[in-house]
Amino acid sequence: MVxxxxxxxxxxxxxxxxxxxxxxxxxxxxxxxxxxxxxVQETYLRAWKALDKLNDIAAAKSWMITILRREYARTFxxxxxxxTDVETVVIPEDSELEPDDRAEIKLLRESIMELAPKYREPLxxxxxxxxxxxxxxxxxxxxxxxxxxxxxxxxxxxxxxxxKDGVTANVHELx
Amino acid sequence: xSMNFSEFIxxxxxxxxxxxxxFLRARQSVPEFxxxxxxxxxxxxxxxxxxxxxxxxxxxxxxxxxxxxxxSDTAAAARPRWRSLALAxxxxxxxxxxxxxxxxxxxxxxxxxxxxxxxxHDGPGLLALAxxxxxxxxxxxxxxxxxKASSELTQIVSVIKYCPTPDGKGVHMVLNTKDGPVTVIYMxxxxxxxxxxxxxxxxxxxxxxxxxxxxxxxxxxxQSISALYxxxxxxxxxxxxxx
Numbered sequence: 519m520v521x522x523x524x525x526x527x528x529x530x531x532x533x534x535x536x537x538x539x540x541x542x543x544x545x546x547x548x549x550x551x552x553x554x555x556x557x558v559q560e561t562y563l564r565a566w567k568a569l570d571k572l573n574d575i576a577a578a579k580s581w582m583i584t585i586l587r588r589e590y591a592r593t594f595x596x597x598x599x600x601x602t603d604v605e606t607v608v609i610p611e612d613s614e615l616e617p618d619d620r621a622e623i624k625l626l627r628e629s630i631m632e633l634a635p636k637y638r639e640p641l642x643x644x645x646x647x648x649x650x651x652x653x654x655x656x657x658x659x660x661x662x663x664x665x666x667x668x669x670x671x672x673x674x675x676x677x678x679x680x681x682k683d684g685v686t687a688n689v690h691e692l693x
Numbered sequence: 694x695s696m697n698f699s700e701f702i703x704x705x706x707x708x709x710x711x712x713x714x715x716f717l718r719a720r721q722s723v724p725e726f727x728x729x730x731x732x733x734x735x736x737x738x739x740x741x742x743x744x745x746x747x748x749x750x751x752x753x754x755x756x757x758x759x760x761x762x763x764x765s766d767t768a769a770a771a772r773p774r775w776r777s778l779a780l781a782x783x784x785x786x787x788x789x790x791x792x793x794x795x796x797x798x799x800x801x802x803x804x805x806x807x808x809x810x811x812x813x814h815d816g817p818g819l820l821a822l823a824x825x826x827x828x829x830x831x832x833x834x835x836x837x838x839x840x841k842a843s844s845e846l847t848q849i850v851s852v853i854k855y856c857p858t859p860d861g862k863g864v865h866m867v868l869n870t871k872d873g874p875v876t877v878i879y880m881x882x883x884x885x886x887x888x889x890x891x892x893x894x895x896x897x898x899x900x901x902x903x904x905x906x907x908x909x910x911x912x913x914x915x916q917s918i919s920a921l922y923x924x925x926x927x928x929x930x931x932x933x934x935x936x
Contacts, residue, residue, distance in 0.1 A: 529760045537756050538748040545746050552857050555752060562756045619739075626743035644708070645737075645744050651708050670706035677736060 528575070529566055536582050537562075542646045543583065547590060547639065549631055557593070561586040579647065580657060587657075622680065629679040637672035640665050695719060701726055709733045804885050804900065807859045808909055809893045812876070834864050838881040839932045840905050846928035859883050863906075872916040877925060881906035888922070905931045 540561060544554035564585050565572075572581055630638060643649040643657060651669070655662040696704070696719045704716050709730075711717075720730040828847040834855065835842050849868045856865040860882035868875045885900040885907040892898070898911045899918050908925050912918040 526760050530757060533753065533756045537753055541748050541752060542744065542746045546744065551749070552855070552862075555749065556857075558752070559755065559759075562759050566759050622739060623743045626739060630743065642744070645740055666703070666707035669708065670703055673706045673736070673740075676740070 525569055528572075529562075529569060531575075532565060532578055532582065533562060536579055539579075539647050540582060540586055543642050544586060544590070546630065546642050546646065547635075548593075553593070557586055557589055560589050564589070580649075580653065583643070583647065583657060625680060625683055626676060629676050632679075633672055633675060637668050637675065640668045641672045644669060695722070698725065702729060705729060705733045709737050804859055804880075804883060804909075805891055808878075808891070808898055808911075811856065811858075811865075811878070812893070812896065812898075812911055831866075835879070835929065836932070838864075838879075838906070840879075840881070840929055841932050843928040843930070845924060868921070870916075870921065872912065872920075875916060875918060875921060876911040877908055877921075878911070879903075879906065879908045879929060883907050885909070901926055903929050905929075 537558065540558050541554060544557040544561075545551065548554055548557065561582060565582060568585075572578060630641070633641070640654050640658065643654045644651075649657065651662050651665045654665045654669075658665070696715060701716070701719045704711060704713075704719075708716075719726055721727065828844060831842055831847040831850045831853055834853050846868075849870060850866050851869045851874065852865075852867040854865050855862050856878065857863070858878065858880040860880065863881055863883075864879040866877045866879070868877055883906060885902060887900065887902040889900045890897065891900075892914070895914055896911055897914055897916075897918060898909050899922065900909050901907060901922055903926065906929075908929065910918045910921050910925060
């Protein structure tokens, strides 16, 4: 039986280790700052409630992602709207970047949001959360081979968009 | 058996940071492989940078606060829907025969549904975030809705942020009152039945109709939230009103 003090310590560890990653993940799957914050908050509320069920701390990251994905699915079961208010989407300004790089990053971000969920989600799990293909396969319940195909296609689509949009030519249009 | 170029490219596109020994050997094997790997590394760096969003200010505190908020135990339950909760447990104090009027087009089934849902998400965390806000800070939040807040209100606001409401964006505040912190949510485009009250999770709430939009006051059962009715009612007014 875990005492209350250990429980708090464990929760704080989960918050500090995965809070930022979960927010990034939530933000990229829903595209809205307010909803992403709500998803993360709800994920941690549920994690706090069920903390005693987490036997293996090494599995915490996948456990948290599973909670968040379920909560996101519930969001749509409840028909909570998909927000399109771009003002609420918080994307930090990369002031240290050169204009061309900023344009490229901006295009990449737009392109990531335009990826079909089946391509975007494995990419998020890999790039944002550092999951291996096998871990993504376990998380999404699809074969490792399918994960690899989706990751490959996701990257190809992003590269193709960058090539097609001719980043440099569009710098002034974008800023 | 070593990888051919086609296999290598597939692996590079799927898992460019793979530590598989055969893949790592292939990366260094011939110039053609090395060039492809270098290009992939550059793209990967851009991709990582593009996806690297910052955790919003105050978010970590809000998460950490969850384990110190007594009501979080119940809030974390399987998100009981307010309407079924009210019917099943009889915790609804008073909803008129006509029910709370609303103009739902954003996904919640009712204002009370929204209220419980949103408060469980955000309420306890924000209550825990103390901090004085200047009158200008507070006013700025209201300006976008073409309303202004009186100084009686702005001087007791300790936390303020934009939040979703049933009909678009609204303002979520925590007020410092003599009874302790009280939550107020301004819903600029939502209609409610004035002075309707409800209870959930040990909290009580009162809805009020404003000159422009509506609001809800949420406090604990021991707080006298009705005393705030006139303060809120008279404090959020259209920007070009003479009041």
